[in-house]
Amino acid sequence: MIHKIKGAIFDMDGTLIDSLMLWDIIWESFGRTYLGREGYRLPEQADKAIRTMTLRDGMEMIHETCGLGESGTELLEAANAIIRNFYANEVQLKPGVREFLNSCRERGIKMCIASATGPKLLKTAIDRCEIGDYFSHILSCAQLGKGKDQPDIYLAAMEQLGTTKEETCVFEDSAVAIATAHNMGLMTVAIYDQYNYGQDEMRRTADAYIAEGETLLKLVAIT
Numbered sequence: 045m046i047h048k049i050k051g052a053i054f055d056m057d058g059t060l061i062d063s064l065m066l067w068d069i070i071w072e073s074f075g076r077t078y079l080g081r082e083g084y085r086l087p088e089q090a091d092k093a094i095r096t097m098t099l100r101d102g103m104e105m106i107h108e109t110c111g112l113g114e115s116g117t118e119l120l121e122a123a124n125a126i127i128r129n130f131y132a133n134e135v136q137l138k139p140g141v142r143e144f145l146n147s148c149r150e151r152g153i154k155m156c157i158a159s160a161t162g163p164k165l166l167k168t169a170i171d172r173c174e175i176g177d178y179f180s181h182i183l184s185c186a187q188l189g190k191g192k193d194q195p196d197i198y199l200a201a202m203e204q205l206g207t208t209k210e211e212t213c214v215f216e217d218s219a220v221a222i223a224t225a226h227n228m229g230l231m232t233v234a235i236y237d238q239y240n241y242g243q244d245e246m247r248r249t250a251d252a253y254i255a256e257g258e259t260l261l262k263l264v265a266i267t
Contacts, residue, residue: 046263049153049231051207053198054179056159058217061169062138064239066130067091070123077122078112086110092241096160096192096220098185099123124165131169138235140259145178147264156181158201158214160191180204192221195228215260219245226250233263 058064068085075084085091090109094102103123104116113119148155156179159166163184170176181204183197190196202212214225217235219242225232226249234246235254247253254262 046148046151046153046213048211049148049151049213050211051202051205051213052148052153052155053158053201053205053212053214053225053230054155055214055216055218055221056157056161056166056169058237058240059215059235060137060141060157060175061135061173063130063135063169064217064237066127067094067239069130070126073122073126074106074112074119095240096185096218098160098189098191099127099162100186101191124162127161127165128168131165131172133172135169135172137173137175138259140261142175144260144264145175147261149178154205154207155179156183156201156205158183158185158197160185162186192216192218192224195224198225198228198230213251217246218242219249222246222250233260235260 054060071084071086075081086106090106094105097105100120103119107113107116107119157166161184163182163186166182166184183201185191185197188196188200198214205212209229213231213233215233215235216222216225217237217240222232222234232250233252233254234250236243236256252263254260
């Protein structure tokens with residue numbers, strides 16, 4: 045498959061790095077801090093919604109809908125502290141990622157990251173995993189003020205890569221993001237993650253699907 049691609053747009057969390065368990069860590073911390081409860085989880089609808097939002101917008105939504113904290117800003121600061129520590133000291137690449145990035149680079153495919161995570165946190169994770177050299181640009185929804193339910197970040201990424209829709213592929217683990225890219229006419233690869241929703245929907249929508257137990261290296265063998 046990748047012989048058709050001239051540009052690749054990668055999500056970060058759940059796609060390149062194994063980090064989506066962070067949401068459970070954050071909710072557990074919020075439950076202890078604000079509710080005095082262990083094992084707290086957001087209502088499913090709110091948990092689904094936050095996955096493609098900017099972190100600031102997500103924390104505002106949680107404050108308003110779940111009544112946690114004194115403000116969205118307070119929640120944002122608390123979440124950022126948890127994420128910074130995890131990205132700096134614990135996060136790992138998902139299996140097969142480095143090998144796949146090497147394969148793309150050998151083929152001359154231009155690569156960038158387009159993530160809902162903020163720029164500073166992205167840099168922390170990228171430095172920790174030592175993958176910065178693979179990407180020409182790092183884009184964040186936080187810089188654009190729009191989440192991945194909108195096409196803006198993919199349009200910005202293609203502009204930076206200098207590639208067309210027909211020759212660009214988006215790699216995502218989110219059903220919402222896959223649907224956005226698919227509706228724009230981009231090639232899409234959906235990636236399974238045990239902590240994410242919408243696996244059946246992604247499998248139906250995406251051009252290729254990386255199932256549980258598989259890695260991105262599956263794509264190297266697809267012609």
